[in-house]
Amino acid sequence: MISIREIDPADLALFDEWxxxxxxxxxxxxxxxxxxxxxALGYSLRNPGPLKTRCAVGAFEDDRVLGAMLFEYxxxxxxxxxxxxxxxxxxxxxxxxxxxxWQWAVTRASQxxxxxxxxxxxxxxxxxPGAAFASQLGFAVEHVEEHLVVPLPYDDLLLEDLRxxxxxxxxxxxxxxxxxxxxxxxxxxxxxxxxxxxxVPTGGMTRExxxxxxxxxxxxxxxVDRNYLALVTMAHTLxxxxxxxxxIFLPRADAEHAQQDDTLVLREHRGHNLGTFLKLANLxxxxxxxxxxxxxxxxxxxxxxxxRKVNARFGFRAVEQNRELExxxxxxxxxxxxxxxxxxxxxxxxRFEFADGPVWATPGGGLEAGETMLEGLRRELIEExxxxxxPDPLHLWHEEHxxxxxxxxYDGVLNDYFLVRTDHFTPGGxxxxxxxxxxxxxxxxxxxxxxxxxHDGRFAPPDLPDLLHKLIQSGTPGTPAELGT
Numbered sequence: 001m002i003s004i005r006e007i008d009p010a011d012l013a014l015f016d017e018w019x020x021x022x023x024x025x026x027x028x029x030x031x032x033x034x035x036x037x038x039x040a041l042g043y044s045l046r047n048p049g050p051l052k053t054r055c056a057v058g059a060f061e062d063d064r065v066l067g068a069m070l071f072e073y074x075x076x077x078x079x080x081x082x083x084x085x086x087x088x089x090x091x092x093x094x095x096x097x098x099x100x101x102w103q104w105a106v107t108r109a110s111q112x113x114x115x116x117x118x119x120x121x122x123x124x125x126x127x128x129p130g131a132a133f134a135s136q137l138g139f140a141v142e143h144v145e146e147h148l149v150v151p152l153p154y155d156d157l158l159l160e161d162l163r164x165x166x167x168x169x170x171x172x173x174x175x176x177x178x179x180x181x182x183x184x185x186x187x188x189x190x191x192x193x194x195x196x197x198x199x200v201p202t203g204g205m206t207r208e209x210x211x212x213x214x215x216x217x218x219x220x221x222x223x224v225d226r227n228y229l230a231l232v233t234m235a236h237t238l239x240x241x242x243x244x245x246x247x248i249f250l251p252r253a254d255a256e257h258a259q260q261d262d263t264l265v266l267r268e269h270r271g272h273n274l275g276t277f278l279k280l281a282n283l284x285x286x287x288x289x290x291x292x293x294x295x296x297x298x299x300x301x302x303x304x305x306x307x308r309k310v311n312a313r314f315g316f317r318a319v320e321q322n323r324e325l326e327x328x329x330x331x332x333x334x335x336x337x338x339x340x341x342x343x344x345x346x347x348x349x350x351r352f353e354f355a356d357g358p359v360w361a362t363p364g365g366g367l368e369a370g371e372t373m374l375e376g377l378r379r380e381l382i383e384e385x386x387x388x389x390x391p392d393p394l395h396l397w398h399e400e401h402x403x404x405x406x407x408x409x410y411d412g413v414l415n416d417y418f419l420v421r422t423d424h425f426t427p428g429g430x431x432x433x434x435x436x437x438x439x440x441x442x443x444x445x446x447x448x449x450x451x452x453x454x455h456d457g458r459f460a461p462p463d464l465p466d467l468l469h470k471l472i473q474s475g476t477p478g479t480p481a482e483l484g485t
Contacts, residue, residue: 002061002095002478006372016038025089028089030319032295050076051220052075053073067098067100070084076210079114081116086101095478099479116329117326122321123320124319137327140327143324145302147297147318147321147322148298148319149297149316152290158315166280171238174277179230189217189242233282235277243265243269244269244278249261250293251293257295258286330402331409335364338417340385343424348427348444349447359459360464361460362464364376364415374418377418384427386425397416397483398482399417427445452465463484
């Protein structure tokens with residue numbers, strides 16, 4: 001049985017196992033793939049910053065990590081979105097591991113009240129497994145960039161030809177630095193970073209851009225500097241006005257890869273070949289600080305024809321498409337429910353009474369803010385039926401039910417069901433009868449499979465008797481089964 005749980009990145013052995021799965025799934029079949037390094041990602045997860053939360057989530061079989069997910073969400077902007085990356089090594093694919101990780105992501109996004117899920121894919125060719133999986137989940141491609149690489153060290157003859165072709169820089173001066181931005185340029189650099197965020201093509205991606213302040217810049221650079229050496233060249237007019245910049249990240253612990261990140265020339269300064277001069281100056285910095293890195297990576301939108309021409313002149317070669325995808329989820333109320341089965345294969349159900357009549361369902365209910373699914377399940381089972389002190393249960397079913405009237409303020413409900421095997425007991429929750437009635441709970445009783453099959457009333461989910469019969473007769477599924485949505 002595959003189980004999904006968030007890992008503690010401070011457990012270094014477990015993090016290493018998770019990262020191995022993460023990387024193996026991410027690089028499979030790709031030429032010169034760029035994956036965040038073990039040291040940089042581990043540091044980020046163990047030392048959370050003020051602007052983003054990052055979670056490492058693993059798919060486990062017994063104690064082995066078979067698949068990995070990075071789940072992220074911003075804290076100061078883009079408050080409707082989460083970002084996910086799901087990676088399963090090729091030898092563990094086609095077992096439902098990716099979908100089980102996705103179910104976890106949907107539930108966590110619902111808990112956070114976020115309805116837009118975003119992801120990125122490196123796609124070297126079509127068809128591609130990751131692209132097919134994303135399409136099955138309902139993602140739409142909203143933006144496409146070329147992922148390009150050039151070998152390092154840079155070809156000196158090519159650089160000399162580029163310098164000769166560029167000629168002389170008139171009307172501007174260039175300033176370069178390695179590391180954090182010098183204090184005298186911080187406001188200008190922050191303003192340029194804001195302009196870059198607003199100028200970069202994003203296609204149809206939902207993206208809120210907040211200005212870079214000096215404080216935000218200093219916080220970001222302090223975190224980045226722990227794992228990357230930033231190489232920056234800024235252009236000014238002769239009277240001191242900022243005109244553009246370019247940025248390379250040189251990882252401190254990655255012997256293979258460097259990243260050509262932003263290059264911006266403000267609109268009023270375009271047409272002077274300034275982008276070429278910026279890149280040439282920063283490549284001189286790269287030559288000075290590079291150690292063993294063998295590839296320089298960059299990304300350019302397919303719609304950005306001028307920058308694609310510049311990249312071609314600099315010897316960059318496309319190795320794959322970088323696709324940005326997005327999916328909008330319904331606003332669902334997340335709930336955890338217990339499928340409580342005793343030693344005689346009897347099942348404990350509760351009777352809810354609504355305006356349209358009674359319905360028998362598994363005990364459980366909505367998750368509170370900050371609860372994990374298992375924390376919410378344990379609280380609900382204590383409150384409704386008095387069951388506690390049971391081992392972590394298996395995740396049986398995942399149900400996304402979109403319908404009006406099921407939860408005020410939501411488009412429907414999201415139920416995750418867990419199998420709890422226990423000795424027979426007399427139900428008696430911590431809530432009083434009056435408190436249970438306020439929750440629409442009016443009865444609790446054990447059912448045999450025969451009684452379930454003979455009952456002509458309603459169940460939730462509607463095919464609950466069949467699901468329970470299959471569970472008792474055939475055992476648990478390998479991964480959580482998706483119920484009708």
